[in-house]
Amino acid sequence: MSDSHFISPDEAVTAELAAQLATRARPGDVLCLRGPMGAGKSTFARAFIRARCKNPVLEVPSPTFTLVQMYEHHDGNIWHFDLWRLSGPEALEELAWDEARGGIVLVEWPERLGAHMPLNSLSITISLNPAGREIRLQGDPRWFDAS
Numbered sequence: 001m002s003d004s005h006f007i008s009p010d011e012a013v014t015a016e017l018a019a020q021l022a023t024r025a026r027p028g029d030v031l032c033l034r035g036p037m038g039a040g041k042s043t044f045a046r047a048f049i050r051a052r053c054k055n056p057v058l059e060v061p062s063p064t065f066t067l068v069q070m071y072e073h074h075d076g077n078i079w080h081f082d083l084w085r086l087s088g089p090e091a092l093e094e095l096a097w098d099e100a101r102g103g104i105v106l107v108e109w110p111e112r113l114g115a116h117m118p119l120n121s122l123s124i125t126i127s128l129n130p131a132g133r134e135i136r137l138q139g140d141p142r143w144f145d146a147s
């Protein structure tokens with residue numbers, strides 16, 4: 001497992017990191033977005049989805065109330081879950097979790113997945129920092145290769 005830290009002074013730098021990861025993502029990948037309320041998880045996910053869909057103005061609402069949003073993509077659908085309000089891991093079936101795993105999945109509040117937590121996910125932890133946001137990536141080395 002590899003580990004990397006970044007300091008993002010503003011939303012544009014965060015969006016650039018999300019865009020870089022979007023180019024490396026492939027169907028079956030799960031990106032777990034961790035951090036306190038207001039850290040920037042939805043902002044990161046929005047930038048990732050817009051970059052992956054190559055549409056900088058794509059409407060990407062937070063799935064806080066719907067729990068999941070799906071975006072069609074020719075190379076595998078992109079699923080964005082916000083599990084803050086999930087009643088329990090057993091409710092994932094109703095949200096098409098198994099179907100989503102065939103695409104690219106972004107999960108806010110992944111600790112609510114329980115036993116459904118994928119072992120090979122990319123963990124993205126965003127925390128507040130006096131210089132902006134600290135972003136820590138932990139996962140398979142392929143996410144960190146410069147190629």
